[in-house]
Amino acid sequence: MKKDNQHIETAVIHQGYDAKDMLGSLTPPIFQTSTFTFATAEQGERRFAGEEEGYIYSRLGNPTVKILEERMASLEQAERGLAFASGMAAVSSVLIALTKANDHILCSSGLYGCTYGLLTMLQEKYQISHDFSLMDTEESIREKIKPETACIYVETPINPTIRLINLKMVADIAKEYNIPVVVDNTFSTPYLQRPLELGCDIVVHSATKYIGGHGDVIAGLVVGKKAFLDSVSMTTQKDIGGIISPFDAWLLLRGMKTLPIRMDRHCDNAEKIASMLENHPKISAVYYPFSAQMKEQHFDKQMRRGGGVLSFEINGSKKDAQTLLNHLTFIKIAVSLGDAETLIEHPATMTHAVIPENTRMEMGITDQLIRLSAGLEAWEDIWYDLEQALSKI
Ligand SMILES: *Cc1c(COP(=O)(O)O)cnc(C)c1O
Numbered sequence: 270m271k272k273d274n275q276h277i278e279t280a281v282i283h284q285g286y287d288a289k290d291m292l293g294s295l296t297p298p299i300f301q302t303s304t305f306t307f308a309t310a311e312q313g314e315r316r317f318a319g320e321e322e323g324y325i326y327s328r329l330g331n332p333t334v335k336i337l338e339e340r341m342a343s344l345e346q347a348e349r350g351l352a353f354a355s356g357m358a359a360v361s362s363v364l365i366a367l368t369k370a371n372d373h374i375l376c377s378s379g380l381y382g383c384t385y386g387l388l389t390m391l392q393e394k395y396q397i398s399h400d401f402s403l404m405d406t407e408e409s410i411r412e413k414i415k416p417e418t419a420c421i422y423v424e425t426p427i428n429p430t431i432r433l434i435n436l437k438m439v440a441d442i443a444k445e446y447n448i449p450v451v452v453d454n455t456f457s458t459p460y461l462q463r464p465l466e467l468g469c470d471i472v473v474h475s476a477t478k479y480i481g482g483h484g485d486v487i488a489g490l491v492v493g494k495k496a497f498l499d500s501v502s503m504t505t506q507k508d509i510g511g512i513i514s515p516f517d518a519w520l521l522l523r524g525m526k527t528l529p530i531r532m533d534r535h536c537d538n539a540e541k542i543a544s545m546l547e548n549h550p551k552i553s554a555v556y557y558p559f560s561a562q563m564k565e566q567h568f569d570k571q572m573r574r575g576g577g578v579l580s581f582e583i584n585g586s587k588k589d590a591q592t593l594l595n596h597l598t599f600i601k602i603a604v605s606l607g608d609a610e611t612l613i614e615h616p617a618t619m620t621h622a623v624i625p626e627n628t629r630m631e632m633g634i635t636d637q638l639i640r641l642s643a644g645l646e647a648w649e650d651i652w653y654d655l656e657q658a659l660s661k662i
Pocket residue numbers: 355356357358381383384424428453455456474475476477478487488489
């Protein structure tokens with residue numbers, strides 16, 4: 270829990286770390302060690318038996334990683350956090366921990382491409398089935414719940430179509446059936462949206478994106494109730510082993526200190542670019558939370574602001590979409606998001622290429638759809654680059 274009820278701007282800098290414990294070091298030290306020595310054989314026995322607190326081996330716990338996990342838990346108002354080597358290590362550890370053969374997972378329609386790949390693998394190898402739901406009405410959720418539904422898995426905003434799902438509605442229904450709700454909060458970060466406060470049970474993050482924020486680390490985070498995270502830590506995390514390195518944990522601790530100020534700038538830029546695109550003749554649709562075209566959605570209680578990612582459709586073909594990307598000067602063609610640099614990508618042929626075409630179309634991922642992650646540059650420069658590239662199609 271966030272001690273002293275600190276604001277998130279303070280918590281990202283201070284929670285989980287006390288310099289007194291570390292010889293006064295202002296920034297957390299990197300404990301770059303694989304294992305920890307025991308003073309005696311008996312101490313080793315007590316540590317393994319769980320009778321004495323202390324470190325054993327870095328796959329089971331590391332002091333630098335622990336600071337990150339405690340800080341992240343405090344930001345999401347969770348009892349415990351766990352860090353992983355990637356967002357997918359976090360997602361897979363959670364989904365494997367929650368399910369067994371013949372179970373069922375109910376998902377929002379629209380998922381990160383590799384999460385979709387994982388679900389397909391779980392189905393083929395372990396007969397864990399899944400269904401998709403728009404989750405836009407109570408009925409659309411209830412009709413897809415089965416006796417064997419082991420969890421509900423939600424992304425909001427949905428990547429890359431930026432559709433929003435009412436998390437409180439999903440959580441309220443899930444409670445009736447006693448089914449845990451997992452939310453991928455990568456796009457929003459705890460600065461913009463805190464699913465646990467809305468009644469969801471587990472939050473996963475690709476920390477590669479906004480949490481790290483500098484495009485230099487691949488990492489994942491999970492937060493939730495202590496009992497469930499204890500079980501993940503002792504099963505899928507320990508025995509599959511997708512743990513984060515102490516150095517990468519340190520990079521995240523460093524990046525996180527500026528999360529709130531970065532998010533505000535990402536949001537400022539994305540809002541501005543979305544409104545400029547809405548008025549451009551070569552653009553047929555803009556998808557961004559709270560933008561003019563999506564105003565009917567009253568999600569302002571769920572999300573503080575719209576985030577840094579927007580998508581848009583151009584009047585034209587796949588070739589025209591590629592022409593736009595090819596004529597940008599400083600905006601970078603790259604997957605990923607949440608970096609200082611503005612990044613642009615073509616979901617149908619990149620992040621979501623693994624999804625069969627008909628499913629992809631159902632999800633709204635057309636050949637004309639382009640996703641942009643607004644960076645921290647001056648919005649005028651981002652817009653100038655986009656506008657001159659649009660003039661080439
Ligand atoms: C990037 C991403 C992931 C996967 O995270 P990695 O760190 O690349 O493994 C999962 N979900 C969402 C929404 C993402 O954007």
